[in-house]
Amino acid sequence: MRIASLKTWAWVHKWSSLVCTAFMLLLCLTGLPLIFAHEIDHLLGNEVEAPELPANTPYASMDKLLQNAKALYPNLVTQFAFREIDDDKTWTISLGKTATSEDDTKFVKLDARTAKVLQEPKFDEGFIHIMFRLHVDLFAGLPGMLFLGLMGVLLVVAIISGVVLYAPFMRKLEFGEIRRDRTPKLKRLDTHNFLGVVTLVWALVVGTTGVINAWADLVIKYWQFDQMSAMTAPYKGLPPPKTFGSLQAAVDTAQAREPHMKLGFIAFPGTDFSSPHHYGMFMRGDSPITSRLFKPVLIDAQTEKLTDSREVPWYLATLLISQPLHFGDYGGMPLKIIWTILDIFTIVVLWTGLMLWWKKRKQYIPDIESKIRLSEAY
Amino acid sequence: MATHLFMQNKNLKQIFIWPAVLGVLTALGLVLALLEDGVVEEISLAGLIAPILVMVYFYWVRKT
Numbered sequence: 008m009r010i011a012s013l014k015t016w017a018w019v020h021k022w023s024s025l026v027c028t029a030f031m032l033l034l035c036l037t038g039l040p041l042i043f044a045h046e047i048d049h050l051l052g053n054e055v056e057a058p059e060l061p062a063n064t065p066y067a068s069m070d071k072l073l074q075n076a077k078a079l080y081p082n083l084v085t086q087f088a089f090r091e092i093d094d095d096k097t098w099t100i101s102l103g104k105t106a107t108s109e110d111d112t113k114f115v116k117l118d119a120r121t122a123k124v125l126q127e128p129k130f131d132e133g134f135i136h137i138m139f140r141l142h143v144d145l146f147a148g149l150p151g152m153l154f155l156g157l158m159g160v161l162l163v164v165a166i167i168s169g170v171v172l173y174a175p176f177m178r179k180l181e182f183g184e185i186r187r188d189r190t191p192k193l194k195r196l197d198t199h200n201f202l203g204v205v206t207l208v209w210a211l212v213v214g215t216t217g218v219i220n221a222w223a224d225l226v227i228k229y230w231q232f233d234q235m236s237a238m239t240a241p242y243k244g245l246p247p248p249k250t251f252g253s254l255q256a257a258v259d260t261a262q263a264r265e266p267h268m269k270l271g272f273i274a275f276p277g278t279d280f281s282s283p284h285h286y287g288m289f290m291r292g293d294s295p296i297t298s299r300l301f302k303p304v305l306i307d308a309q310t311e312k313l314t315d316s317r318e319v320p321w322y323l324a325t326l327l328i329s330q331p332l333h334f335g336d337y338g339g340m341p342l343k344i345i346w347t348i349l350d351i352f353t354i355v356v357l358w359t360g361l362m363l364w365w366k367k368r369k370q371y372i373p374d375i376e377s378k379i380r381l382s383e384a385y
Numbered sequence: 386m387a388t389h390l391f392m393q394n395k396n397l398k399q400i401f402i403w404p405a406v407l408g409v410l411t412a413l414g415l416v417l418a419l420l421e422d423g424v425v426e427e428i429s430l431a432g433l434i435a436p437i438l439v440m441v442y443f444y445w446v447r448k449t
Contacts, residue, residue, distance in 0.1 A: 174401070178394045182403040183443030201443065204404045205436045208411040295426075296419050331419060338418045338430055345433045352440065 013175065014375045020168035021364065027161035028361050034155070034217070035354045037142040042335060042346050044135045045091075053133065055126040057096035057118045067122035069098075069255040069273075075122050076100040076115040083113060087280075089272035090119075092291075092298055097125060106277030149224055156221025162214045166207065173204055175379050192366065199359040206352045213349075216329035226326045230319075231279055238305050238315040239282040247283035248309045251276065254286070256311040261288035261304040264313055268292055271301055276308045284308055295337040299327045403439075410435045 040047060048054045073085065083102035090098050099116045103109070116125045130136065144151030176196070180186075183201055186193040203210075258270060274280035274287035281287035286308050289301040304316040319327065331337040335346030414432030417425055 170404075173404070174397060177400045182400075183439070183447075185444065198444075202440065205407055205440050207404060208408040209415070209433075209436070212412075212415055294420065294422060328419070332415060338426055341430050342418065342433070345430065345437065348437050352437075 010375055013172075013379075016168050016171045017375060017378070020165060020172055023161045023164040023168065024360055025364065027158040027165065028357055030155065030158040031162055032354065032357050034142055034158075035350055035357065037138045039347060039350055040135065040138050041142055042343050042350070044139070047135055051134070053128065053135075055116065055128075057094075057120075057125060060096075060120055064120045066119050069258050070253055071122040072098055072117045072119070073100065073254050075117060075124055076102065079115055079124065079127075080113055084277070085275045086112070086278050087272055087274055092271075095119065099128065106275065107279060152221045152224065156218050159214050159218035159221065163211065163218070166203075166211055166214065169203055170207065173200055176200055192363070195359045195363055199356055199363060202352050202359075203356045206349050206356065209349045210353055210356075212332055213335075216333035219326060219329040220333055223326055226322055227279070230323045234303075234317060234320060235280075235282070238303075238317065239285060241314075242282060242284045245284065247277070251308045252311040257286045257306040257308065258288065260306050260311055260313055261286075261290065264304050264316055265290045265302060268297075268302065271298075281305070285314060295331065296328065299331055299337075300324060301327065407436045407439060 045054075069088075072088075077083075077085065080102045083104060084106050086101045086103050086106055088098050088100045096119055097116055098119050099114055102113045102115070104111065112131070114128045114130060116128055117123065118125055140146050143155070145155065147154070177200070180197070185197040185201060187197075254273075258273070261270065268290035269292075271289045271291040274289070276285060277283050278287070280289070280303075282305070284307060285305045288304040288306055290304055291298045291301055300319055302316065302318065305314040306312065307314050335342050338345075410432040414429040414435075417429035417432070
């Protein structure tokens with residue numbers, strides 16, 4: 008490689024890394040507990056499980072569940088009903104001051120078979136919530152998300168430039184060779200290069216999907232503007248209904264439309280995922296990938312009849328598929344452990360990279376060739 | 386293996402062959418586990434473990 012371009016790559020690697028390192032360390036550290044968010048919540052006793060009942064116990068009517076949740080907060084409006092991917096025994100219903108208000112949301116978790124209230128989970132406080140907010144938006148809302156997304160772009164740049172720089176350093180080294188018996192610097196450099204190149208593809212995938220996730224709010228907004236408005240166009244201008252039909256009947260209509268899919272979540276009328284006239288029923292498949300690709304089925308909230316149903320467009324599909332690839336939540340406990348180990352490797356790469364720069368920042372070596380000979384291209 | 390003092394300069398293929406193999410295994414593992422549950426998922430997890438095993442081997446087992 009020409010000396011001039013090598014020098015440029017070294018500059019790019021140094022600055023893209025330095026700018027994002029502090030945030031990446033934060034993301035790696037807060038990401039660790041998030042891999043096990045479910046398990047931690049369980050350990051902390053924040054999650055109440057539904058009791059074991061005989062497998063053939065019939066499900067209660069969704070209307071009954073709705074009624075029991077509303078009974079706790081008669082002045083609030085129901086927003087969503089949702090459940091975990093692997094949990095058929097419960098539904099959690101959220102309620103707010105209006106269908107779209109985001110403050111002071113109440114959650115009621117109910118047993119899907121008996122319609123009994125199991126608990127009122129608090130999703131907006133506690134250790135996991137703090138980790139989550141630091142990881143997603145630094146408690147700064149959309150600007151925070153987009154900022155972290157930008158840091159993710161820098162990480163991707165740092166990884167790619169790092170791969171380019173890997174070559175000149177490895178000309179005289181075996182793959183995996185770590186010069187531990189010489190200076191700490193060489194050991195640090197070899198560790199950085201080796202761990203960096205071994206975790207390369209994983210870090211690229213998690214970095215890129217993280218950047219895509221940073222756009223989640225905007226992508227969903229666009230989907231509402233692009234698809235939701237088209238699906239509900241016939242109802243435009245009509246006064247919102249005052250009374251609603253049966254939720255269970257609406258669920259049955261959606262299920263009949265997609266008999267091979269499972270109901271993932273329900274958006275009650277008036278939310279961003281429905282319309283004032285509709286229940287938004289979001290159906291999911293059963294493989295790791297199709298279970299992420301929610302298919303919207305809009306049901307008229309008065310007549311319980313089907314209004315429209317469309318495949319998710321490419322941009323929403325991209326977002327929905329990038330989520331499991333970022334979270335590592337699609338392969339059970341083994342995948343979570345792999346995610347943890349690779350995350351720790353990445354922390355070591357970040358840390359050794361930072362140290363390599365810190366220890367040598369005052370030493371000025373003018374030309375890149377001597378730098379590489381001295382194992383210092385940063 | 387500390388023969389690098391006398392070692393010829395490696396070419397790009399020699400430098401990147403093992404990183405590329407690990408990269409392909411990781412990519413296959415990440416994607417296959419997403420597509421299918423069951424046996425395919427277990428095979429793909431093995432692909433994802435490869436980089437970790439390689440790391441453990443070179444860092445702690447084969448100390449030169």
